Amino acid sequence: MLRDALDRPLTDGFIVHGTDVETRWESDVPAVTPIDRFFVRNHTRPPVVDAGLWRLLLTGDGLYQDTTLSLADLRDLSPVTEELALECTGNGRHYFDRQQGTPRPGTQWETGAIGVARWTGVPLARVLRRVGLRPDAVSVMAVGLDDPYVEDGVDHGRVRRPLPIQKALDDVLVCWEMNGEPLPPDHGFPVRLVVPGWVGIASIKWLGELRVTRRPEPSPWNTRWYRMHGEGWHGEEAVLGRMPVKSLVDTLEPVPAGRPVVLRGRAWSGEAAIAGVELSTDGGASWRAARLVGQNRASCWTAWEAEVVFDRAGEHCLVTRAVDTDGRTQPDVSPDNDQGYLFSAPIRQSLTVAGCAD
CATH class of the missing domain: 3.90.420.10 (Oxidoreductase, molybdopterin-binding domain)
Incomplete structure (x- = not known):
């Protein structure tokens, strides 16, 4: 240890x-x-x-x-x-x-x-x-x-x-x-x-x-x-308080092609609950709605799941994006700042899909 x-x-x-x-x-x-x-x-x-x-x-x-x-x-x-x-x-x-x-x-x-x-x-x-x-x-x-x-x-x-x-x-x-x-x-x-x-x-x-x-x-x-430092940050915009909305896939163990699988993850937001989560299995080219599961409270995380069938074996890029009950969404690009605070853009995660042996 x-x-x-x-x-x-x-x-x-x-x-x-x-x-x-x-x-x-x-x-x-x-x-x-x-x-x-x-x-x-x-x-x-x-x-x-x-x-x-x-x-x-x-x-x-x-x-x-x-x-x-x-x-x-x-x-x-x-x-x-x-x-x-x-x-x-x-x-x-x-x-x-x-x-x-x-x-x-x-x-x-x-x-x-x-x-x-x-x-x-x-x-x-x-x-x-x-x-x-x-x-x-x-x-x-x-x-x-x-x-x-x-x-x-x-x-x-x-x-x-x-x-x-x-x-x-x-x-x-x-x-x-x-x-x-x-x-x-x-x-x-x-x-x-x-x-x-x-x-x-x-x-x-x-x-x-x-x-x-x-x-x-x-x-x-x-x-x-x-505090946010760098180009474009000044005044109250630079003050750090509330956390942004975020989401992720929980586990990334290999899954089979050609069969329904359920992908699961979490989403959370500062001072708000989660209104919805979308999942992309092709790097953001297309999106599908996920289903929220269980408790969903402000300043906590909520689980989501989505059933997916992968039509081919190989590496797939998973991306999730969430919106909270205040209407805040994850930006395509996280606002830059000198200290690297509050990264909130959708995170690209790799999933291996194995060939399905009949």
Whole structure:
């Protein structure tokens, strides 16, 4: 068994990117991703925190007074459990090069920097109102407890990122369980944010502080990084929040020619459910509608399936495209940007079709 620099056990279900790992999509991803197959993206080492001594500090002029809450205090605020996707902002970065010929720096995620878990915690809105939220608060800065992030000798401080108050009061969770178990160290023990439908960096791990302010407060994680840079990006268009709509074929094991086969996959979108999925088996020359299967909720993924008969043996190029309930679709070409964020164009996948022996 392999172990990376953080002494994390790995399995064949992962692609290793240094100290980050992504789920191998072709290994039949379950509807709810097991913890030991959930992707990991950390800027620094997970901190060692005693859950009994941990406290959440709530500060800022957007509150009537500073407050600290223990894990027991949070548990007293009527916990909820939600099945939600969490996706790295750079998921699919590899395809800027592979499909669009514009390689971008950073972890070369393919498609597996996403997972769906059952998160247990309390709505952030409930926490803020419990401690006394001023009506003119506009921003909530979530700050982690991990070591300060140092790049090229520059100390950028602890990982932190602001949320607009509208999102903070909508559906954000302060979580301490993942799939019914305490959060593992790599996933934010003892407490983290989960920000449904938004870029993964917004879901700050190892949560230690929430600074609530009456003016927007920037951080390097929404100005220097995790913001669109490059030609054509400026102002609010460059701000990264909501994730785009995406879709994929689940498994790509060889299938026979001349016989009906059922292809299956998933589609998902930030802050919306899926309205429809189309499948092409000829590289996008023609399309057929797929059937949505099972649950279909916002900020989660939904399964789809389509029955297909391949008329010839050989390699076939599969492509899927989805539309969400807000009318957003996958673009033919993903908008370019210097850091390779938010790749959302249909991904071309190869399927081997074998000759049918009668």
